[in-house]
């Protein structure tokens with residue numbers, strides 16, 4: 001018996017919610033490097049770690065290795081279309097992270113911050129395209145059986161990274177709380 005809630009697309013959409021919290025945190029630390037450099041570095045280091053582990057290793061990898069190949073198998077045109085575009089953007093996000101790290105190492109905080117802002121802006125657009133175009137396309141394209149099979153494959157990945165995923169989610173929530181306290 002197939003449960004229509006067991007869709008890989010639903011699981012990925014939930015992860016998008018956590019990833020989008022990055023933007024809220026980043027907004028709140030604008031200019032922090034001027035009066036608390038240590039705190040700014042600490043938060044950016046965490047955000048970079050979050051992007052590399054949660055957004056990239058846990059989330060993008062599930063899209064690239066579990067969902068997208070099956071979509072392309074069902075409709076090969078997607079490799080040069082919407083799905084190929086999503087894969088290319090994942091690569092671009094990896095390059096952004098490297099650029100932010102270099103700027104941080106050089107203590108070019110303003111530059112690091114503005115690249116990070118651009119990263120979040122592009123990542124938010126990417127997420128909108130997935131939520132409103134690519135995932136609905138996947139739901140139409142894949143049978144409920146396949147969508148559920150992919151959901152369980154994705155859960156296996158989550159099991160493998162469950163400790164990291166929980167820790168990162170908790171830290172993001174804690175940071176949001178702490179920043180509210182500091183700022184209000």
Ligand SMILES: [Fe+2]
Pocket residue numbers: 060063086090126130
């Ligand atoms: Fe993506």
Ligand SMILES: [Fe+2]
Pocket residue numbers: 012016059060063127130
């Ligand atoms: Fe995504």
